[in-house]
Amino acid sequence: MLIKSSDDVRSSEITPREVYLDRRKFLAGIGLTAVAAAGLATKELFSPSAKANADDKIAGLQKSPFSTTEKITPVNDVTHYNNYYEFSTEKEEPAKLAKNFKTRPWSLTVDGAVPKKLKWDIDEVMKFASPEERIYRHRCVEGWSIVVPWIGFSLSEVIKRAQPLGKTKFVEFTSINDPGQMPGQRQRILDWPYTEGLRMDEAMHPLTLLCFGMYGENLANQDGAPLRLIVPWKYGFKSAKAIVKISFTDRQPNTTWNEANPHDFGFYSNVNPNVDRYHSQAHEHRLGEFLPRPTLMFNGYDQVAGMYSGMDLARNY
Amino acid sequence: MIRIVKVVVFMVCLVPLGVLAWRFFGAHPTDISTWGVGLGANPVEALEHGTGDWTLRFLLITLAITPLRKLLHVPALIKFRRMLGLFAFFYGCLHFTTYLWVDKFFNVHEILADIVKRKYITVGFTAFVLLVPLAVTSTAGWIRRLGGKRWQALHRLIYVSAIAGVIHYLWLVKADIHKPLEYGAILAALLAYRVVVWQRRSSAARSAAVPTLPRKIALQ
Numbered sequence: 001m002l003i004k005s006s007d008d009v010r011s012s013e014i015t016p017r018e019v020y021l022d023r024r025k026f027l028a029g030i031g032l033t034a035v036a037a038a039g040l041a042t043k044e045l046f047s048p049s050a051k052a053n054a055d056d057k058i059a060g061l062q063k064s065p066f067s068t069t070e071k072i073t074p075v076n077d078v079t080h081y082n083n084y085y086e087f088s089t090e091k092e093e094p095a096k097l098a099k100n101f102k103t104r105p106w107s108l109t110v111d112g113a114v115p116k117k118l119k120w121d122i123d124e125v126m127k128f129a130s131p132e133e134r135i136y137r138h139r140c141v142e143g144w145s146i147v148v149p150w151i152g153f154s155l156s157e158v159i160k161r162a163q164p165l166g167k168t169k170f171v172e173f174t175s176i177n178d179p180g181q182m183p184g185q186r187q188r189i190l191d192w193p194y195t196e197g198l199r200m201d202e203a204m205h206p207l208t209l210l211c212f213g214m215y216g217e218n219l220a221n222q223d224g225a226p227l228r229l230i231v232p233w234k235y236g237f238k239s240a241k242a243i244v245k246i247s248f249t250d251r252q253p254n255t256t257w258n259e260a261n262p263h264d265f266g267f268y269s270n271v272n273p274n275v276d277r278y279h280s281q282a283h284e285h286r287l288g289e290f291l292p293r294p295t296l297m298f299n300g301y302d303q304v305a306g307m308y309s310g311m312d313l314a315r316n317y
Numbered sequence: 318m319i320r321i322v323k324v325v326v327f328m329v330c331l332v333p334l335g336v337l338a339w340r341f342f343g344a345h346p347t348d349i350s351t352w353g354v355g356l357g358a359n360p361v362e363a364l365e366h367g368t369g370d371w372t373l374r375f376l377l378i379t380l381a382i383t384p385l386r387k388l389l390h391v392p393a394l395i396k397f398r399r400m401l402g403l404f405a406f407f408y409g410c411l412h413f414t415t416y417l418w419v420d421k422f423f424n425v426h427e428i429l430a431d432i433v434k435r436k437y438i439t440v441g442f443t444a445f446v447l448l449v450p451l452a453v454t455s456t457a458g459w460i461r462r463l464g465g466k467r468w469q470a471l472h473r474l475i476y477v478s479a480i481a482g483v484i485h486y487l488w489l490v491k492a493d494i495h496k497p498l499e500y501g502a503i504l505a506a507l508l509a510y511r512v513v514v515w516q517r518r519s520s521a522a523r524s525a526a527v528p529t530l531p532r533k534i535a536l537q
Contacts (some may be wrong), residue, residue: 081358089493092357142491144359189493260492278491280431283424287358292422 056218058131058151066207067135068300073146075215077287082222083140084241085190086175086182098221101181106226110158112172112247113165122226126212128161129153133216134209134230139271139299141235141264145284150230151213156204164200164248171203172196172253173229174245190256196240197253197267198231201307207232211239233301235269266317270308271299275317319396326397330404333371334411337364361419368412373486373500375405376479380507387514399455402475406452409445441485447478476511479504 080095087094106122131151139145159171177193179185185192202208209230212219219225224241231238237257247253257265264278273282273295283292298304308316340355341364353360379402386394421428431438451472453459460468483504487497 077358085492089495091359142362144362276430276434280427280435282427283421285359285361285420290353290419292420292424 057216058213058218060130061151061216062130062132064132064134067133067149068137068147070135070137070147071288072135072149073287078146078148078214079220079222081287083142083236084184084222084224086184086192086194086242087222088184089189094222095220097183101221101225103218103221103226106244108158108227108243109245110162110247111245112249113168114162114248115165118162122212125158125210125227129157131213136209136230136232137299138230138232138236138239139284139295141237141269141278141281143279143281143284145286145295145299147286149215150209150211151216152209152211152230154206155208155210155229156206158210158246159204162246162248167250168248169200169250170248170253171198171200172245172247172249173198173240173243174247175240176242176244190260194240194256195254196229196238197255198238199252199307202231202304205304205307207301207304233271233298233304235265235271237265238269268308268313268316270304270313270317271295272297272313272317275314277317319393323397323400327400330375330401333367333408337367361415364415364419365412368408368415369486372405372408372412373479373482375401375408376475376482377500377503377507379405380475380479380504384507384510403452403455406448409448413442413445437485437488440481440488444478444481444485447474447481451475451478476508 081091082094083091084094084098087097104122108120108122108125110118110120130153132153133149133151135147135149137145138148164171173196175194175196176182177185179192198208209232211224211228211230212226214220214223219228224239227243228241229239229243238255252267255265255267257269258267261278266277269277271281274297275281281295284295285292337356341353341360343351343353343355345351356363379398382394382398382401386392417423417428421431432442433439451474454463454468454471463471483497483501486500487494490497
């Protein structure tokens with residue numbers, strides 16, 4: 001089904017690096033600070049000048065039939081607008097604070113309901129299958145969305161190798177806990193380490209991506225390098241970043257945002273324009289567009305609907 | 318002299334709007350396709366947060382006038398209070414307009430649902446609506462028509478509006494409540510000043526009612 005091709009992201013759809021660097025230079029030039037009237041910081045008025053990720057291209061990318069043909073969001077927006085509370089709650093900060101984050105050596109532990117506990121090196125994991133480019137819509141519960149060419153392969157490739165036992169109903173993902181490298185973790189804004197979870201059928205669904213790259217290159221540190229999850233039909237926070245452990249379990253795992261605010265952030269958190277949680281979710285702002293656009297059920301990934309047939313999605317939000 | 322200072326203060330109060338506009342229109346204001354680019358990846362959010370922040374800041378600055386003129390013995394500060402309060406209303410209008418226009422694009426159904434169902438929008442909308450009568454009755458004519466006492470009582474609504482504004486911010490953040498708490502702490506200090514003054518005044522009044530107690534001591 002997959003068409004082999006060595007093509008990268010269509011370069012015509014990406015803002016050239018010079019253009020956005022120019023834009024940043026212009027903003028840096030604004031550096032006036034005569035507005036300290038309120039005595040409260042005005043730092044959010046100014047944008048950073050940080051550069052994006054290192055140039056390490058991923059070779060031999062396969063195209064994916066799951067990819068959308070929608071306009072890809074400029075890489076600079078995806079690397080300078082990040083909800084990554086391990087670094088900061090300000091969206092432009094992770095680009096700066098994650099610059100020296102160490103992604104090697106990195107190992108992925110597999111435990112729980114498996115015949116034997118496993119520990120793989122990240123470079124070993126990345127060779128479990130050939131890398132695919134998947135251009136997915138990505139919808140944040142805050143009401144904005146982006147279109148990103150992620151790189152990785154179906155999470156099922158890893159699950160198959162872990163051989164979970166029959167009683168396994170859920171998969172739990174644990175992100176790295178490293179306050180030394182991650183200044184946001186020195187504050188207990190969330191209960192670190194970040195954990196997320198999926199039901200087994202959701203985790204095995206071919207759309208669910210184990211992701212290690214974007215825009216033809218390795219993942220940017222601020223986007224969850226070296227290894228993250230992408231679950232395109234769920235709100236962005238379900239797609240855990242910087243994963244160090246996958247656990248198989250027969251109990252629904254605790255998830256970080258659900259524990260922080262169970263009323264707004266449910267275990268399923270499927271994109272659903274009809275269920276208002278946290279905000280009205282009926283519309284979204286695609287970055288780069290002026291007008292709001294309607295949000296689609298399951299973020300437009302109708303092929304997942306079958307997994308939830310018979311479930312009351314207003315209750316199981 | 319005071320007129321020159323007023324003009325200067327007026328211009329300074331427009332600086333936050335100027336910076337937002339400058340960033341919005343960017344380096345090429347004639348090229349519509351570049352609009353908003355200078356505000357980062359999500360210009361809608363940047364406009365909403367920028368105007369909302371300045372509404373709260375101007376509310377706090379307005380509430381700081383009375384304590385500052387008393388504590389620093391600069392009674393002339395009162396001459397700026399109306400202007401600063403109207404700027405709070407001005408930035409509040411920009412904030413509300415951004416929400417109605419850029420965020421919701423006048424989707425009346427969704428806006429009404431928001432105001433009824435989303436408690437942070439309910440309380441924010443309340444904070445804004447409470448400022449409307451204050452802006453309307455900010456003229457000398459209205460002070461005369463209402464009479465000083467009643468006018469003052471009406472304008473105490475700013476306390477409710479500022480508290481509602483801070484709660485609006487507190488309820489809308491997902492997890493990090495540091496910034497709303499900063500606003501809350503400043504507001505609490507400004508309101509505490511008034512509570513102390515009222516308590517002293519009422520105990521002074523009570524003491525004054527007892528002729529045997531020397532007024533001088535009671536005032537200390």
